[in-house]
Every structure is written in C-alpha cells, then in structure tokens.
Amino acid sequence: xxxxxDHILVSAFRNEATKDxxxxxxxxxxxxRLYWHIRRLVIAHEDTNDILQNVFVKVWQNLGGxxxxxxxxxxxxxxxxxxxxNWIEQxxxxxxxxxxxxxxxxxxRLVTEKGYDAGKxxxxxxxALLALPEKQRVVFTxxxxxxxxxxxxxxxxETSVGALKASYHHxxxxxxxxxxxx
Amino acid sequence: MEQNSELLNELRQxxxxxxxxxxxxxxxxxxxxxxxLPEVLSSRIADSEVGKKPMPHPVPDGxxxxxxxxxxxxxxxxxxxxxxxxxxxxxxxxxxxxxxALLLAAGWAGYKHYDKPVLPAQQQLAAIPAEEIHQxxxxxxxxxxxxxxxxxxxxxxxxxxxxxxxDEIIEYLNDGGWDTSAKN
Numbered sequence: 258x259x260x261x262x263d264h265i266l267v268s269a270f271r272n273e274a275t276k277d278x279x280x281x282x283x284x285x286x287x288x289x290r291l292y293w294h295i296r297r298l299v300i301a302h303e304d305t306n307d308i309l310q311n312v313f314v315k316v317w318q319n320l321g322g323x324x325x326x327x328x329x330x331x332x333x334x335x336x337x338x339x340x341x342x343n344w345i346e347q348x349x350x351x352x353x354x355x356x357x358x359x360x361x362x363x364x365x366r367l368v369t370e371k372g373y374d375a376g377k378x379x380x381x382x383x384x385a386l387l388a389l390p391e392k393q394r395v396v397f398t399x400x401x402x403x404x405x406x407x408x409x410x411x412x413x414x415e416t417s418v419g420a421l422k423a424s425y426h427h428x429x430x431x432x433x434x435x436x437x438x439x
Numbered sequence: 440m441e442q443n444s445e446l447l448n449e450l451r452q453x454x455x456x457x458x459x460x461x462x463x464x465x466x467x468x469x470x471x472x473x474x475x476l477p478e479v480l481s482s483r484i485a486d487s488e489v490g491k492k493p494m495p496h497p498v499p500d501g502x503x504x505x506x507x508x509x510x511x512x513x514x515x516x517x518x519x520x521x522x523x524x525x526x527x528x529x530x531x532x533x534x535x536x537x538x539x540a541l542l543l544a545a546g547w548a549g550y551k552h553y554d555k556p557v558l559p560a561q562q563q564l565a566a567i568p569a570e571e572i573h574q575x576x577x578x579x580x581x582x583x584x585x586x587x588x589x590x591x592x593x594x595x596x597x598x599x600x601x602x603x604x605x606d607e608i609i610e611y612l613n614d615g616g617w618d619t620s621a622k623n
Binding site for chain 1: 467
C-alpha cells in the first residue's frame with residue numbers, strides 16, 4: 258500500500274525547488290531503520306555507515322524514476338539489502354574466503370564491538386545469526402527485528418511468500434539449536 | 440501492536456523461546472550520528488554533482504547523434520589517401536650515407552686482407568720442402584696402407600711409381616684430402 262506521506266516526499270523530490278528538502282526529510286525518516294538493517298548484516302559501524310551512505314546516494318540518483326505505484330519502504334529496503342550482500346561478497350573475494358570462513362570473519366568483528374559480552378543473550382543471538390547462510394540471515398532479521406510482513410519481504414527479496422516462511426522457520430530452529438548448545 | 444502480536448504468535452506456535460527473548464540490538468552508535476547524517480549526505484551529493492551543471496553553450500541539433508558517423512567517415516577517407524610523406528627516421532640522410540660508406544670500406548678491407556689468391560696445386564707443392572712431404576706421408580700413411588698399395592701393384596706398376604709425376608701425386612693426395620699448412 259502506497260503511503261500518502263511517501264507520495265508527497267517523492268513528488269517534492271521531483272520538484273527542483275524542493276528536491277533537497279524532500280531528500281533530507283526522506284533520509285531522516287528512514288535512516289535508522291535502514292541503518293540497523295544493514296548493521297545486523299555487516300556488524301561494524303564504519304562499514305554500515307559506508308553502505309548506508311551508498312544506499313542514499315543511489316536513492317538520490319534513482320528516486321526521480323521511481324514508479325509511484327511501488328512501495329517506497331520496500332524499495333529502500335531492497336537497495337539496502339542488495340548493497341549489504343554485495344559488500345559481504347566483496348569482502349569474501351578480497352580475502353579469498355571460502356564459504357565456511359565468512360562467519361569467522363564477521364564473528365571476529367562482532368567480538369571487537371564496544372560492550373561485547375559473550376555471556377549476554379543479545380550478543381549470543383548475534384553470534385547465532387552469523388552462523389546462518391546470508392540470505393537466511395536477511396530473512397530472519399527482516400522478520401524478527403523489522404517485523405516485516407512476508408508479502409513485503411517477498412518484494413524486497415524477490416522470493417515467494419511460501420519460501421520465505423519456510424526459510425524463516427528453519428532460521429528460527431537453527432538459532433534455537435545454537436543458543437541451546439552454547 | 441498488531442504486527443508485533445503476529446510475530447510473537449508465530450514464534451509461540453513453533454514453541455520457540457525466541458518469543459520471550461529481548462529483541463533490542465546490543466550495538467553502540469555515536470550519539471549524534473543520525474543527527475548529522477543528512478547533512479553529511481547532502482554534502483557528499485553536492486560534491487558528486489560538481490561538473491554536472493548545465494553549460495550555457497548551445498550545441499547544434501543532432502550533433503551527438505551524427506558525431507560517431509562523421510568521425511568514422513573521416514577516418515575511412517584518410518586511410519584511402521596514399522601516404523606520400525617520407526617516413527621520418529631517427530637518422531638523417533648524411534649520417535646514413537656515411538654509415539653505408541664506412542661499412543663498404545670495412546668490407547672491402549676485410550676482403551682484401553682475408554682473400555689471398557689460390558696458387559695452382561703444382562706451385563703450392565713446389566713450395567713445400569721434400570722433407571716435409573716425406574714427414575707428412577709418414578704421419579698419415581700407415582704401414583698397412585703402404586703394404587696394401589705395394590701388394591696391389593704389379594711389379595710393372597711399382598716401376599711406374601718411380602716414374603710418377605708430381606701431377607699424379609697431387610691428384611692422389613687431393614683425393615685423400617691433404618692440408619698444405621700441416622706442420623709438425
């Protein structure tokens with residue numbers, strides 16, 4: 258469902274006189290949600306900041322051609338998700354990491370985070386998420402933390418609702434197993 | 440919240456303890472990060488827009504559409520014009536003439552030095568002392584060859600050996616290969 262205030266923002270963005278103001282408002286509206294979505298995937302603030310800025314630069318470059326019948330919220334999440342997954346892919350290639358070592362690479366970043374405490378359940382949960390395959394981790398974070406409906410997630414990830422439900426269910430079970438065995 | 444209930448109900452249906460766990464993120468963010476982010480972004484976008492501002496100079500209609508074709512036609516036409524200009528080289532003409540003359544002179548001198556006239560075999564043989572010829576034959580003609588030769592020759596032929604002319608000896612030696620410069 259297309260939100261009225263998003264429609265107003267997009268229209269204002271297309272007007273040269275109000276473009277900058279509209280963009281600033283859009284950033285303020287979505288920055289925190291997108292920030293946390295990215296950070297759950299890439300862990301470190303510096304990397305999150307780089308990716309988030311890239312996301313908004315892309316929004317600036319492409320919002321003029323945005324189809325108004327689509328949902329701005331899911332469009333933004335799709336850009337943020339793709340940028341995050343691309344970043345992870347680049348890190349794997351740069352480090353020539355095999356699939357099994359991507360978890361270690363991000364896990365090593367997690368333990369250096371300020372306030373990290375392996376004994377606390379919220380940090381253990383982050384470690385458990387890193388043990389999931391990347392796309393399954395995206396599904397889990399969108400559902401569990403962003404409370405995104407499957408129908409919207411289907412647009413973001415271009416995957417069927419049924420597949421997403423199954424993926425989320427498997428992710429939940431894997432996380433439980435990890436936490437119980439820890 | 441409806442969505443929150445839906446999420447929790449889903450987890451509870453699966454009997455998952457995640458339904459009861461806190462969902463706050465443990466990561467720390469700088470206090471003013473979100474406050475300054477829009478300005479940081481605006482500045483970055485402004486920098487990226489430099490050089491993209493419209494120029495006041497008019498461009499003829501259809502200029503860019505026909506540019507590639509015009510360039511290609513020009514390149515093709517230049518390729519068909521014969522290249523009459525002399526190739527420029529690193530060495531000017533006088534230097535090349537001098538180098539050629541030097542090479543010819545060196546070649547002529549080498550030719551005159553190394554190319555000695557070949558004397559007829561008879562004159563060469565006459566120039567060699569008889570003692571040296573005997574020594575040569577002694578070194579390169581073994582006893583068996585001598586006996587074989589003697590054995591194959593009839594007495595009349597042996598007598599003829601004594602009547603051999605230098606020409607015949609030279610011919611014999613030439614067949615076997617001999618080196619007039621061989622000295623012991």
